[in-house]
Amino acid sequence: MMLQVGRNAGDEGDDMKPYEYLEHTADMGLVVRGGSLSELLAHAAQGLFETIAVVETVDETVSVEIHLTAESVEELFVGWLDELIFRHETEEVFFKRAEIQQCSETEMSATVYGEPVNFDKHAVYTEIKSVTYHQLQVVQKQDGSWFAQVIFDL
Secondary structure: OOOOEEOOOOOOOOOOOOOOEEEEOOOOEEEEEEHHHHHHHHHHHHHHHHEEEEEEOOOOOOEEEEEEEEEEEHHHHHHHHHHHHHHHHOEEEEEEEEEEEEEOOEEEEEEEEEEEEOOOOOOOOOOEEEEEEEEEEEEOOOOOEEEEEEEEOO
């Protein structure tokens, strides 16, 4: 199963986003929700992308494959977001969209889409240095849906 999340990919209605910003002293964070773990990871990526830059200014001219393994779902969640930040910084790409191809609580494969950084074209919000474990939560609820809270070091 391939999950696509982007501005037009979901039918959330009423401009309701599957994540919200969390205020935190000197940092910022996200509260993220998803019907499945794959959806949670895709929504977290979207929140990250939209924190860094205006994704409407980013085209999909580059794709990057990402494969991760971890000891726990929390490590996978943080590793995923850290890898996206690392790829953004080292490959100088703004990302717009993530597709999760395969996902379990300890392993995932995804493709992210974006384009090379162009400060004449892209509107930038902020730089994120890393993902922290401070107040981290990644929880599967009784109804099977997922919830996460994460803080970014700016």
